[in-house]
Structure formats: structure tokens, C-alpha cells
Amino acid sequence: MTAASSSVLRIGTRGSALALTQTGMVASDLSDATGVRTELVTITTDGDRSNEPLSRAGGMGLFTGALRDALVEGRCDLVVHSLKDLPTAPHDQLVVAAIPSREDPRDALCARDGLTLEALPAGARVGTGSPRRMAQLRAKRPDLEIVDIRGNVDTRLGRVAPGDLDAVVLAAAGLRRLGRADVITELLDADRWPTAPGQGALAVEVRRGDEDLVRALDHPETRAAVEAERHVLALLEAGCSAPLGARAVVDAGLLLLSASVYSLDGATVLTSSHAGVWPDDGDVSLDIAEGVARELIDAGAAGLTGARP
Template sequence: MIRVGTRGSALALAQTQTIADSIAARTGEEIEIVRVVTEGDTSRASLSSLGGTGVFASALRDALLAEECDVVVHSLKDLPTAPHPGLEIGAVPKRADARDALCARDGLTLETLPEGARVGTGSPRRVAQLRKARPDLEVVDIRGNIDTRLARAQGPDADLDAVVLAAAGLGRLGRLESATELLELGPWPTAPGQGALAIEVREGARGALRTALKGLDHFSTRLAVEAERTVLARLEAGCAAPVAATAFLDDGLIFLSARVYAVDGSEQLTASHAQYVADSEHPAIEIAERAADELLANGARDIAPLGD
């Protein structure tokens, strides 16, 4: 039996079940889903006050190291950039839609929201982007699962005009019809790793599980998210830093655009680079370091809380 660890939210269970089914199909082994409660699931405080991404990952990693499960599934954007002793990312499956989705009342879009509309998000990056695009909006900090957040904008007791969520999460739950606008990555880049999953195992995992993970790993997705996450690490960007990065591969080239925002959305800096994958042993890392160094040279630390 292979035990797959996951958070207990509907989204986490849905995406974990997909991975579990793939592992089962590749190994012929019976699969057990092991639910793990994380601090991020039990606390209602803002993510930035709790310490950001690690609040979802740490309990899963503890369970993996304690051999309570054999593999864990993370939303990659929830995974800290620093490697964890004793663990490794065994696979990064093909990425889903990396865009953000506006889910508004009455079919409204970002442009057609009325002046002073109340828009909910728990992400400092989305806060900065909303304030830059529409300084007139009232941005409200929210927490909760996807259904809870959607209900605040589209339910019978809605108290907001819109919420911003990840399109990938909506899609995995069959709720993409709730989106009234998908925000394109060019003008609205998203969190490093958004839309991708990370399958983490103990170092040295062997046998059928290792073979299955090799089959699940998607080369271009892994390379793209490695570039995005290296930008985050190079900038020393904490959970409160409004940082976005988008990378993709096309015709042998890796393209990366990274952006840093002022918290209030008043300023932004962008660095965009491309290079041939075959020209380097570590193309994702090299392109990310160039982008991050350009942002730092142009004053990224002056406009955003980096290195905190």
C-alpha cells in the first residue's frame, strides 16, 4: 500500500485524488489517502501573520518524515522555496491554468466593477495588483476555502462585490463557471508555482513509487516553476512581499517575467528574460538569477518588503 498525505480541504482532496489515481495506475498498488491537519487549516488569522506558505506545508512534511505517509501532495505555491532536510520533490505534474480568476456578482469584470466595490483576497500580491489596477476599490482581507470565499461574492448572503481566486483551484473543483473574468498573465502575473502541484517524498525513495513519479513529472512545468521559485528565493521575498513571476517554454527557449509591486500598488518593477534551454546546465536558475538581480539593481527593496 502507498499512503498519500494531503490537507483535508475539498481542493486538496480533489487534487490529491487525481495524483493518487495516477500513482495507482502506474504501480498497481493500493492507495490510502491520509488527511493531515495543518496550522493554516485551523487558524483564521491572515496568512502573512501566520508566516505564509509554510503553515500549509510543515505538518505534511512532518507526517512524511515520521513515515505516517509515503508521499505528500502540495500546491506548489504553498511550498517554501528552501529545500527541506530529508525530503525531495519527486515530481511536478503538468501545470493547470496559472491565471487568477475574478469571481464577481452579476457577471462583473475588473473594469466594470462599480467605484468603491469591495473585493476580497488574502494575497498581498493580489492586493497590490488590485490597488494598482483600480485604486478606487476597497480591498478586503479574507480567508477560508473556495466555497466560503465564493459565497461572500456570489452567495445569497454576499457581503462583497467580488473575490479573486486561482483558476486552477476552481477548475479542479468543477467551479470554473463561477469566474466572471480570467486575468491574463501578461498584465496580471501570478504567484510563483501557481497552478502546479509538487509531489514530495523522502530522499532515496525507490521502487514502484519512484518509477511512478518519474512518469508523472512534466519537464517543461518543472523548469518553469523552478525559474519562478528561484526568483522568489533570490529576492528573499517573504509572505508579505507582493511578488509575481511567470515562466514558460516555447521552441527550445525559456521565457521568464518577474514583477515586484509596492504594497499599496503605487509602483511596480518588471524584469523579463529569455534564453535557450540547451545553452545551460541550469537554465531555469540562470534566467531567474538574472531577472531577480535586475529587479534588485533597479530598487526592488525600496518599494517592497524584501529580505525580511
């Protein structure tokens, strides 16, 4: 039975609490918008099986490959990804047909005793699995001990005192979607602390030709912003584990993009910003991303991300 003729749309998802929550939100919104019935199909990915640090466990595709395989093979009709986990290269059989309105893209500090990043004592142990966050923490607070961690949200939060860590850094979007915003002790300003390209956004992927199934969920401003961020990532040939942060917003008819590349020790930070009129008749997301990427490459970003300009 094809997706178009099915009375129930099967939505592929990872089995984590966050993935199930996010996919449930998309399923509810899709039913509200189109009247279609949905069911969730849980799929285990390589990222769910591995305890390796993200920087060594396979990079982009770690959490998305098995979902995409299930979609190609017809075991589900669409899949929901955290956009920041999705490879930037186009898929020959699949397309991101909808990017819903973005949740808060900021990083969140979750620390013992309500502490902020500035208030953490020297030598405090801060956990994260992101090389970008590690570099940013080292740039801001070189006196902290940065600990490479893995695990779901509850596992990471459970390591904060009385566990072995003083704080962890997580995505605010995930905490909000899980109803755990109460654990946030500081939201890190997105302009000074740019996050992973696409952070806070979801991607709804379908087989080519089935775009109309989910098109009602697409949010054009969010799509323009996250595509600009992800174009920078692609142009620098940097994977999701690269120490790169990007921030794009639509404001007053302009699409504004800023991106920063970090050395892993936090000692070097390269930043570039560009803007373009939005909407326009061309591809302003790509145009401004090319300008940003060109400036970063000229400044030496390839030496920091491992890119091949």
C-alpha cells in the same frame, strides 16, 4: 514497512475539498502510471487552524509544515502540496520528486452579475487574502475597496453578493479542479497579471531515496517553468506573502521568465524579463532567474518585498 516495500502507498494531504481533490488526481495518475495501490492520509496543518490573514499567519510553510512532519516521521509515503505554498529552501530529508503538468496558472475574478474587473463600479468591495493580488488590484483599480479574507473556496465564494462582497479573486486552477469554473466572470491575463510563483502546479514530495516512486508523474516543461519562478522568489528572499508575481513558459525551445514586484499600495511596479535556451546542459531556470532577480534588486525591489539582497 518502507515505502519501497509497501503494497499500498499512503499519500498525505490536507483535508480541504481542494486538497483532497488534487491529491485524489495525483493518486489516480500514480496508479495508472505504475499500478500501485494508494490510500489518502488526511493531516491538519497550521493554516487550517488559523483565521489570521495570510500575511501575518506564518507565511510559507503554513500549509505544508505538518504534511512534511508526517512524511519525515513515516506516517505517509508521499505528500501532495500546492506548489505555491511550499517553501523555496531545500529540505534536508525530503525532495520534490514530481511536478505534474500545470493547470491554468491565471487568477480568476468571480464577481456578482457577471461583472469583469473593468466593469466593477467605483467603491466595489473585492476580497482576497493575497498581498500580491491586493497590490495588483490597487494598481489597476485604485477606486475599489480591497477586503482581506480567509477561508476555503466555498467560504470565499459565499461572500459574493448576496454576501458582503462584490467579487473575489481566486486561482483558476483550484476552481477548475473543483469543477467550479462556471463561477469565473473573468480570467486575468497572466502576462499583464503575473501570479504567485508555482501557481497552478502541484508538488509531490517524498523522502530522499524514494524518488523513483513518483518520477513517472514529473513533467519537465512544467518543472523548468515553476523552478524559474520560485528561484526568483528565493533570490529576492521574499516569502509567499510578498507582493511578487512571476510568469515562466517554455515556448519554441526557449524558457521565458518575467517577474514583477509591487508596492502594497500598487503605486510602484518593477518588472524584469529574461529568456534562455531550454533544454540545456546547465540550469537555465536558475540562470534566467538570477538575471531577473539582479535587475529587480538593482531597481529597488528589496524595499518593496523586505528582501535582504
